[in-house]
Each structure stands twice: as C-alpha cells, then as structure tokens.
Amino acid sequence: MILRIYTIIHTLISLAGIFSGFVVMFGLLAGKRLDGWTKWFLITTVATSVTGFGFPLHHFGAPHVVGVISLIVLAVTIYARYPKRLAGAWRWIYVVGALMAFYLNVFVGVVQAFQKIPALNALAPTQTEPPFQLTQLLVLVLFVLITIFAAIRFRPEPVPAP
Numbered sequence: 384m385i386l387r388i389y390t391i392i393h394t395l396i397s398l399a400g401i402f403s404g405f406v407v408m409f410g411l412l413a414g415k416r417l418d419g420w421t422k423w424f425l426i427t428t429v430a431t432s433v434t435g436f437g438f439p440l441h442h443f444g445a446p447h448v449v450g451v452i453s454l455i456v457l458a459v460t461i462y463a464r465y466p467k468r469l470a471g472a473w474r475w476i477y478v479v480g481a482l483m484a485f486y487l488n489v490f491v492g493v494v495q496a497f498q499k500i501p502a503l504n505a506l507a508p509t510q511t512e513p514p515f516q517l518t519q520l521l522v523l524v525l526f527v528l529i530t531i532f533a534a535i536r537f538r539p540e541p542v543p544a545p
Contacts, residue, residue, distance in 0.1 A: 386439070393434040400427035401492060404485035411478055411533035421464065421481075428484050429457050446491070453487045456480050475534045482533060486526040493518055 403424035410417035432453040435446060460480030467473035497503045497515050507515035 389434075389437060393431070393437070396427055396434060397431045397488065397492070400424060400431045401485075401488050403427060404488060407481060408485060408529060408533065411481070411537045412529070414536050414538055416539045424481070424485075425457065425461055425464075428488060429454070431488060432457070449487055449491060453484055456483050456487070460484060469539060474537065474539075478534045478537050479530055482526060482530040486523070489522055489526070490519065493522060 403420055406420045407417060407424045410420065432450045435450045440447075457480070460477055460483075463469065463473040463477035463480060469477055493515075494510065497507050497510055497518075503514075506512065
C-alpha cells in the first residue's frame with residue numbers, strides 16, 4: 384500500500400515536471416525568462432529524479448542511469464541559471480540543460496506510456512518494436528530541433544544583481 388502511494392506521488396511530481404517543462408520550453412522559444420515557471424520546473428524535475436531512486440532496487444539499471452544523468456544535467460542547469468545568471472555561454476548551457484532535463488522526463492514518460500497503456504503496450508510489448516523506437520526517435524529529433532531554436536532565440540534581459 385505504501386509503495387502504491389509513493390508511486391502515485393512520484394507520478395504526480397513527474398507530470399508536474401512535464402507540464403511545467405512545456406511552459407518553460409515555450410518561454411525559451413519566445414525569449415522569455417518565466418522565472419516562476421522555471422523554478423517550478425527545476426524543483427519538480429529534480430524531485431522526479433530523486434524520488435525515482437526511492438523504489439525498491441533489484442539492480443542498478445537503465446532507469447537509475449537516466450536518473451543520475453538527469454541530476455547531473457540539472458545541477459549544471461541550475462548553476463547556469465542562478466549563480467551564473469545566464470551570463471555569456473551560461474545562457475545556452477542553461478537552455479540546452481533545461482531542455483535536456485525536460486527531454487529525459489518525456490523519454491521516461493514515453494517508456495511508461497508504452498508499459499502502462501494497453502493499446503501502446505500491444506504495439507510494442509518489449510519496447511524493441513518499431514512503433515516504440517520510432518516514437519522515441521521522433522521525440523529525440525523534435526527536442527534537438529527545439530533546443531537549437533531555443534538556444535538561438537532565448538536572449539533574456541539581464542537581471543540586476545541583488
């Protein structure tokens with residue numbers, strides 16, 4: 384029962400991270416900082432990765448590798464956004480990091496969708512079938528293109544030091 388509640392909480396945090404990730408992504412493409420949404424996105428995305436390690440560990444596998452990569456990317460992204468204030472190269476490092484962290488959330492979301500949604504699971508029960516691979520490839524290509532456009536377009540006004 385406790386594992387089920389934990390799973391629901393983890394899933395809700397993940398969905399909040401994905402939703403806020405869409406908002407931040409559109410903000411980056413529009414050249415807007417969206418400070419509040421960005422903070423919410425970063426908090427929920429870190430929480431998603433951290434809570435992912437709270438499930439029973441049978442062996443260190445792919446989900447754990449994705450979690451570690453996500454936390455490393457998020458650490459650099461948060462550093463670029465806050466201590467470095469998006470100055471110079473830190474601007475595009477932030478954009479790439481934020482969208483990479485968002486991509487990893489969506490990547491895991493696609494995996495979960497193919498595992499949990501019966502119609503998708505029927506198309507790719509082992510996740511080695513072409514529908515799964517094509518979906519993940521399409522998501523990756525879209526994120527690469529969006530990241531390139533966002534890195535070019537996101538040029539926020541500098542925020543004065545406190």
